[in-house]
Amino acid sequence: MRAPAQATAMIEIDHVSQTFQTSARQDHLALSDISLTVEDGAFVSILGPSGCGKSTLLYIVGGFVSPTQGAARMKGKAITGPGPDRGPVFQEFALFPWKTVLGNVMYGPRQQGVKAAEAEAQCRALIEMVGLKGFEDFYPKELSGGMKQRVALARTLAYHPEVLLMDEPFGALDAHTRTRLQNDLLNIWERDRKTVLFVTHSVEEAVFLSDKVVMMTRSPGRIREIIDIDLPRPRRRSELLLDPRYQKYVVDIERMFDDGGAQGGTL
Amino acid sequence: MTSRAQDLLLGLVPLALVIALWQALVSFGYAPATLLPPPGMVFRRLAQQLTTLTFEQDIAATLFRLFAGFLIAVVLGVTIGIAAAASPLINSAVRPVVRVLAPLPKVALYPALLLLLGFGHESKITLVTADALFPILLSTYYGASTVEQKLVWSALAAGTSPREVLFKVVLPAAAPSILTGCRIGLVISCIVVFLAEMITSTDGLGHVLVTAARTFQAVDMFVPLITISLLGLILNAALGALRSYLLRGFPEV
Amino acid sequence: MRSRFISGTRAAPWLACLGLLVIWQIAALALKNDSFPTALAAIRAIPLILGDKEALINILASQRRMTIGFVVAIIVSIPLGLMMGRSRAVASFFNPLLMVIYPVPKAALMPIIMLWLGVGDLSKTLVIFLGVSLPVIYHSFEGAKSVEEKMLWSGAAMGLSAAERMVRIVLPAALPEILTGCRTGLVLALITMVTSEMIARQSGAGNILFNALDMGEYDLVFAMIIIIGAMGICLDAMFETLRRRLVRWSEPQFDMPLSFS
Numbered sequence: 001m002r003a004p005a006q007a008t009a010m011i012e013i014d015h016v017s018q019t020f021q022t023s024a025r026q027d028h029l030a031l032s033d034i035s036l037t038v039e040d041g042a043f044v045s046i047l048g049p050s051g052c053g054k055s056t057l058l059y060i061v062g063g064f065v066s067p068t069q070g071a072a073r074m075k076g077k078a079i080t081g082p083g084p085d086r087g088p089v090f091q092e093f094a095l096f097p098w099k100t101v102l103g104n105v106m107y108g109p110r111q112q113g114v115k116a117a118e119a120e121a122q123c124r125a126l127i128e129m130v131g132l133k134g135f136e137d138f139y140p141k142e143l144s145g146g147m148k149q150r151v152a153l154a155r156t157l158a159y160h161p162e163v164l165l166m167d168e169p170f171g172a173l174d175a176h177t178r179t180r181l182q183n184d185l186l187n188i189w190e191r192d193r194k195t196v197l198f199v200t201h202s203v204e205e206a207v208f209l210s211d212k213v214v215m216m217t218r219s220p221g222r223i224r225e226i227i228d229i230d231l232p233r234p235r236r237r238s239e240l241l242l243d244p245r246y247q248k249y250v251v252d253i254e255r256m257f258d259d260g261g262a263q264g265g266t267l
Numbered sequence: 268m269t270s271r272a273q274d275l276l277l278g279l280v281p282l283a284l285v286i287a288l289w290q291a292l293v294s295f296g297y298a299p300a301t302l303l304p305p306p307g308m309v310f311r312r313l314a315q316q317l318t319t320l321t322f323e324q325d326i327a328a329t330l331f332r333l334f335a336g337f338l339i340a341v342v343l344g345v346t347i348g349i350a351a352a353a354s355p356l357i358n359s360a361v362r363p364v365v366r367v368l369a370p371l372p373k374v375a376l377y378p379a380l381l382l383l384l385g386f387g388h389e390s391k392i393t394l395v396t397a398d399a400l401f402p403i404l405l406s407t408y409y410g411a412s413t414v415e416q417k418l419v420w421s422a423l424a425a426g427t428s429p430r431e432v433l434f435k436v437v438l439p440a441a442a443p444s445i446l447t448g449c450r451i452g453l454v455i456s457c458i459v460v461f462l463a464e465m466i467t468s469t470d471g472l473g474h475v476l477v478t479a480a481r482t483f484q485a486v487d488m489f490v491p492l493i494t495i496s497l498l499g500l501i502l503n504a505a506l507g508a509l510r511s512y513l514l515r516g517f518p519e520v
Numbered sequence: 521m522r523s524r525f526i527s528g529t530r531a532a533p534w535l536a537c538l539g540l541l542v543i544w545q546i547a548a549l550a551l552k553n554d555s556f557p558t559a560l561a562a563i564r565a566i567p568l569i570l571g572d573k574e575a576l577i578n579i580l581a582s583q584r585r586m587t588i589g590f591v592v593a594i595i596v597s598i599p600l601g602l603m604m605g606r607s608r609a610v611a612s613f614f615n616p617l618l619m620v621i622y623p624v625p626k627a628a629l630m631p632i633i634m635l636w637l638g639v640g641d642l643s644k645t646l647v648i649f650l651g652v653s654l655p656v657i658y659h660s661f662e663g664a665k666s667v668e669e670k671m672l673w674s675g676a677a678m679g680l681s682a683a684e685r686m687v688r689i690v691l692p693a694a695l696p697e698i699l700t701g702c703r704t705g706l707v708l709a710l711i712t713m714v715t716s717e718m719i720a721r722q723s724g725a726g727n728i729l730f731n732a733l734d735m736g737e738y739d740l741v742f743a744m745i746i747i748i749g750a751m752g753i754c755l756d757a758m759f760e761t762l763r764r765r766l767v768r769w770s771e772p773q774f775d776m777p778l779s780f781s
Binding site for chain 2: 532533535536537539540553556608609612613614615616617619620621622623624625627628629631632635636707710711714715718719729730732733738741742744745748749752753755756
Binding site for chain 1: 673769
């Protein structure tokens with residue numbers, strides 16, 4: 001467990017707004033005045049319907065997109081571009097198809113200057129940890145979706161980012177694979193409790209995984225509510241599904257989404 | 268300014284640079300006017316030729332062969348392509364033949380065509396067809412064979428007969444691919460007809476070029492080249508517009 | 521089904537060749553035209569050409585020019601195409617220029633280029649260079665354009681600079697498409713070579729072809745056609761093997777390029 005110390009905000013999002021130009025040459029306000037702090041070691045989900053800009057928010061923290069207004073900061077320093085301190089895991093896997101599993105995972109460490117032998121040893125351990133031992137020499141095209149995502153996770157973990165940015169990473173997978181990977185992700189996360197920003201549209205996934213759920217409205221995306229998930233860790237799916245506290249969180253959040261719709265509001 | 272307009276302006280820069288460089292080479296005496304006539308002279312000659320009957324007849328001859336060859340290639344290519352996609356039997360007959368014939372430089376067949384069909388329009392049209400056929404055939408086959416199965420099933424469930432499905436579902440669904448192939452085929456047709464006319468002909472743009480070359484008239488050599496380039500651009504744009512119109516319902520492709 | 525079995529084997533293209541030759545033979549016998557020799561007569565004439573030292577030297581010289589033109593073209597065109605694919609400004613800059621050049625048969629530039637550069641190797645190689653460049657630029661452009669953005673972002677997160685991303689991500693990712701462009705370019709190199717020789721009538725395979733035509737030696741004409749055709753097929757097959765080896769990791773692609781000109 002981390003010593004609390006001063007609650008250093010790992011990530012600060014400060015009045016960020018994002019406007020896009022659509023093909024119809026109109027301005028589309030994707031995000032509207034988002035302010036959020038994420039503490040070190042927290043697992044935070046960003047939850048919302050499609051098109052609410054939640055992925056855009058993640059990309060801004062990742063430094064892949066510049067906010068039209070406002071700024072994002074990491075440990076007090078402004079975020080100006082991508083870097084190995086904020087590692088992304090994308091829904092589309094984004095693996096390098098010309099490299100094997102091992103080649104993909106070793107990419108980051110080699111880039112950081114780690115010697116080949118040492119990098120290989122570290123990466124093989126990582127590949128085993130994500131459950132892909134024996135597949136090191138396979139090419140991405142030979143892997144299933146779930147396996148590809150495991151490789152993507154291992155690849156990002158390999159360069160030891162302080163923050164994990166996960167963009168609906170299990171969205172492209174079937175339900176069974178999804179639940180398996182959710183469990184595996186928590187197991188891996190428990191080991192060194194990195195800060196995680198996890199984008200999803202699934203209420204159950206958000207409640208199951210996170211310490212905090214940030215609920216967003218429909219476009220233009222605003223923060224509707226931030227809910228602390230006070231459930232004990234480590235979390236086991238079989239226990240949690242039967243836990244009335246878990247069930248209450250899920251029902252309450254879903255109701256909040258529904259209500260917003262019924263009132264014809266911006267949810 | 269819209270980004271589209273910006274793109275267009277940016278694209279005109281290299282063209283303007285080339286013409287400026289061209290003019291500079293002539294003005295500063297790096298190239299004698301006999302070898303490299305100044306751009307003004309060339310464009311004036313072009314304008315002059317465009318109103319001359321003989322040149323117009325040459326353009327007409329070239330266009331006739333081009334269109335005839337291209338249209339035959341379209342009909343043949345689309346028919347065979349769809350047939351091959353629809354019937355495994357036809358596919359197994361066509362596929363190896365196409366595999367062999369496609370990489371052949373069909374222009375090598377030109378002497379054979381001259382011998383068999385004479386020196387007139389027929390040999391050139393046949394050559395154009397032979398060269399334009401393959402891209403159209405291949406892209407039709409590709410488009411038809413990758414039509415989503417679910418589309419076909421939906422139509423069958425609604426009572427469409429298998430033959431009707433070919434026309435009502437497969438052909439429209441393959442249209443983007445077919446039209447891309449046609450675009451390539453059209454440019455190839457421009458290229459091949461010009462070449463065939465250069466090798467042996469008594470009229471047409473290619474012939475104009477060769478005649479000018481034989482009499483060392485540099486200006487007259489530029490004129491047909493620029494003409495075929497403009498023709499290619501215009502035809503390409505026309506086909507592009509047709510494509511946009513025909514595919515207006517499709518997602519961005 | 522039997523037919524599927526036949527077309528699925530590697531013998532299929534050879535059978536197709538054989539079939540075409542048979543059709544040729546029958547058609548020639550049926551037409552009984554002096555200027556249309558039978559396939560067998562043409563095949564028998566092949567050694568006459570290949571055995572002739574001067575003709576052989578000519579053909580080899582053609583191939584040398586073709587190779588040089590091809591290699592220089594791909595060295596220049598691939599980087600250009602990649603940059604066009606990733607930078608909208610670069611693409612907008614070069615696109616119209618390329619579209620103006622595209623419909624002009626490069627071999628048609630031969631007379632003018634010969635006027636400027638003489639009748640030596642340079643003019644022929646230059647024309648081949650121009651002919652090969654366009655498809656290679658186009659395919660490199662398409663390949664670079666379709667590289668997944670998220671892959672580049674992953675690379676950026678790992679600390680790669682823009683230049684590194686271009687060389688270490690865009691290039692390998694676009695490689696299948698680039699190689700398709702090179703395959704087209706290779707066939708085009710052959711075509712441009714032959715047609716420029718047919719036009720320039722100096723030396724080389726195209727020249728041999730038309731000399732035979734002029735002198736009425738129709739067996740030789742068709743023999744030469746077979747030789748040129750065989751060169752095309754061989755080059756294409758060799759390149760395809762190379763391509764498959766180099767991009768073993770890629771999803772299976774439609775195995776024939778869409779454009780040969």
